[in-house]
Amino acid sequence: MKGAGLRVYTALYLVFLYLPIVLLPIFAFNDSTVIAFPLGGFTTGWFAELAAVEALHAAVLTSVKIAVITALVSTLLGICAARAAARYRFPGKSGILGLIMLPLVLPEIIVAVSLLVVFLQIGLPLSALTVILGHVLICTPFAIAILNPAFQSLDVSLEEAAVDLGETAWGTFRLIVLPLVMPGVISSLLIAFTISMDEFIIAFFLSGSDATLPVYLWGQFRFPQRLPVVMALGSILVLLSVLLLVLAELARRRGARRRGALDTGGFL
Amino acid sequence: MADRQRSGSGRGMLLISGPLLYAVVMLAAPMAAILVFSFWTQDFLNIDTTPTWANYREAFSDPIYRELMVRSLKISAMVTAITVLLAFPVAYFISFRVRPERKALWIFLVTIPFWTSYLIRVFLWKVILGYNGVLNSALIGLGVIDEPLTLILYNFNAVVITLAHAFAPFAILPIFVALERIDRSLLEAALDLGETRLSAFFRVTLPLAMPGVVGACLIVFIPTIGDYVTPRLVGGPGGLMIANMIQTQFLKLNNAPLGAALAVIAMGIVTILALVFLALNRRFLRGRS
Structure with a gap:
């Protein structure tokens, strides 16, 4: 309970949390084909090698395509759900929202196999499209969780004023509501993009021949000589996702400030 | 406010219908399908749709x-036990010891590792825990041990450590x-009335924090049971879990119905355990939403 002890413990905990990420660039620049200590010399060769792998470029392209569409669709569904949850009362509300949020706790393998069964039975070929269908399902709850505070803290009287002054329902939404929740929308887009880019299990079951980046990475783990290149790729991925997260966090904070809400933080 | 909300019931239904339809078609229907599927049988590639308990x-x-x-x-x-026990002091530190304007930054700091490539993170635990790994080299370098430890990779322990790391922010x-x-004035009142800091923690803070602890337990326990990557990468033969068997049945042995049955059983057990856990903790959850 003492302040100092707790501080030291939290610091150690952060070391535990960040240990794998800190090691990643160390091995990415390490001039040895073995991922272990002691280290060899310094090299940027593994990064150079990334440029030459065509299967990797195809996987990156597939993943980006899937992630962009997933981010747009799940954020759109998230806006509808968060708006409905914040503003309206309707029969079966908590049950409906519970079902929509369920993928947040459901093991991903359950989602993956149940979709696989359905797609195979109705004869929908496995491709980037089937991955998108699965990713939208798991990203929508995150989008709702991010958008909810934005819609909850909206002042209803602003909308009423707009309606009283002759604005249509759609006009009110576009001119009053949307600008106020925009930072939340951006944050949701970025988070959904990040989740989709990183998701493995659903893509593993549903991608067919359209391998995504994590599916490609998984294949590389089998070849020990490819691992330093994987470390280099991982370093770039971590750097990019941290960048996206910082942007998402900044957007979220700006949104909280704009609505005058107290910022207590956190995506979830 | 209440009137205003009620008047928009139709519009609310209209707005929620999109996300609801998606969840029904892509979640509820497939879950129902897998339940039906688990009663069928498969002979190589032919599916026999006669219902059976086989x-x-x-x-x-088996x-x-x-x-x-x-x-x-x-x-x-x-x-679940390890993750929640290790996480509690950190959450307590951020909530009670960090200045309010810095809390968001701390929460952000804690969540960042969670958002970085899951596959790469799990793989790096293999590097850390391995025979020539980071941990063994460090311990040998420090003179703590003479021989590399072998009980930390390709087994049960490795899976537990790696998953405890993966689910920390949850x-x-x-x-x-x-x-x-928690209303901080309750703690002041407890101290004014003669409780020590420690007893105030156990009699006020902890009971009031229990809904969060219960939530944390469920949100770690339920997804963990279906993890595929961690047991596959660091578990070795003695650390494999049910998800690995489900995958094998579906993609390697061409026995999807048996895989479906295993998935249904796993979900059934998890649901029952989660409900029992909630029932056991209901006195902490009562009157709060």
């Missing part, structure tokens, strides 16, 4: 499935939210 009989009678299921539950329970966030809701 898959369930096999799943419950010791390998029972062992994998029990092991998965054990691993999940251990991961445990910290709900506990943090519950701690934030």
